[in-house]
Amino acid sequence: MTPRLSISAISTFHASFAEDLAAYAGAGLDGIGIWEFKLGEAGADDREEREAFERSGLRSASAVPALPSILPLPLLGGPTDPGERLAALGASIRRLAAFAPEGIVCLTGSALGREPAAARATVVEGLKRLAGEAEDAGVRLALEPYQRDGGEGWSIIHSFDVALELIDEAGGSEALGIQFDVWHLWNDPGLGGALAAGGARLAGVHVCDVRSPTRGWADRVLPGAGIAELPRLLRALEAAGWRGLLDLELFSDDGSFGASYPDSLWRLEPGELADRGRAALLAAWESRGADLNDHAATDEERTER
Numbered sequence: 001m002t003p004r005l006s007i008s009a010i011s012t013f014h015a016s017f018a019e020d021l022a023a024y025a026g027a028g029l030d031g032i033g034i035w036e037f038k039l040g041e042a043g044a045d046d047r048e049e050r051e052a053f054e055r056s057g058l059r060s061a062s063a064v065p066a067l068p069s070i071l072p073l074p075l076l077g078g079p080t081d082p083g084e085r086l087a088a089l090g091a092s093i094r095r096l097a098a099f100a101p102e103g104i105v106c107l108t109g110s111a112l113g114r115e116p117a118a119a120r121a122t123v124v125e126g127l128k129r130l131a132g133e134a135e136d137a138g139v140r141l142a143l144e145p146y147q148r149d150g151g152e153g154w155s156i157i158h159s160f161d162v163a164l165e166l167i168d169e170a171g172g173s174e175a176l177g178i179q180f181d182v183w184h185l186w187n188d189p190g191l192g193g194a195l196a197a198g199g200a201r202l203a204g205v206h207v208c209d210v211r212s213p214t215r216g217w218a219d220r221v222l223p224g225a226g227i228a229e230l231p232r233l234l235r236a237l238e239a240a241g242w243r244g245l246l247d248l249e250l251f252s253d254d255g256s257f258g259a260s261y262p263d264s265l266w267r268l269e270p271g272e273l274a275d276r277g278r279a280a281l282l283a284a285w286e287s288r289g290a291d292l293n294d295h296a297a298t299d300e301e302r303t304e305r
Contacts, residue, residue: 003285006061007277008033008249012270017049021056023270027278031059031245034099036066036092061247062204063101065092070126071109074153082122090133102244103142103203105179108156119156127170134175142179142203160194177203183220186228199240206249216259218251223284231288248277
């Protein structure tokens with residue numbers, strides 16, 4: 001299998017959408033993960049952006065709404081009322097569908113300040129509503145589990161198998177899939193079996209590597225520069241049936257979110273980031289290793305790190 005490689009536009013945080021398209025296409029990538037905030041204000045017709053996207057020859061990987069969760073995200077702000085957030089998500093689904101993404105990312109949001117059962121019920125009802133929006137728009141909603149370490153401010157789900165359970169609880173629509181993100185799932189203790197059982201639910205794949213020790217949630221590194229055993233994860237995704245884009249997603253804070261890392265990848269020019277990102281993705285793919293289930297100790301080793 002020849003991999004199809006993409007970069008999520010957050011990886012070149014300060015570049016415009018036009019600059020992203022030029023850099024990614026120029027580096028020989030196959031796709032772009034579109035972030036709605038780079039398209040401009042809500043309600044814009046996006047005609048020029050769609051035409052530029054079509055001219056680029058790139059395909060659309062996982063797209064990320066401007067307001068990406070049902071429950072609030074304290075670190076990112078936005079309305080606290082889930083009804084308002086669902087309305088915004090519905091509008092984003094309709095807008096981003098015009099770019100034909102592989103999936104549209106959705107987080108549950110945080111249950112902080114809410115009774116857990118009530119928070120889960122709100123998420124389930126929200127997913128049912130959003131599944132209908134996605135079905136109507138002809139796209140898949142990609143539910144993203146969030147890293148269990150420090151993830152309470154982002155999500156109520158932190159593993160692949162619990163994401164599958166939540167989708168079933170929400171009715172199991174074919175429009176509901178899972179966004180696999182290496183940063184969030186590399187140390188999921190049950191990942192091997194869950195991927196084997198639920199590979200058909202994959203709706204997008206975000207790739208990065210994990211610095212050790214990490215300095216924060218926005219401190220991700222290029223493939224091969226961390227401890228995530230990325231080649232083995234890529235092998236497991238291939239075995240689970242994923243044939244879509246491998247979308248490099250790099251949060252690497254330069255002070256924009258409060259932590260100014262001197263080696264931030266966001267300080268690179270878009271073309272340099274794209275060239276380095278493509279090379280690192282390809283190297284990780286070409287060295288992909290054994291399936292996650294081949295070594296019984298692997299999951300235990302991950303949780304101990």
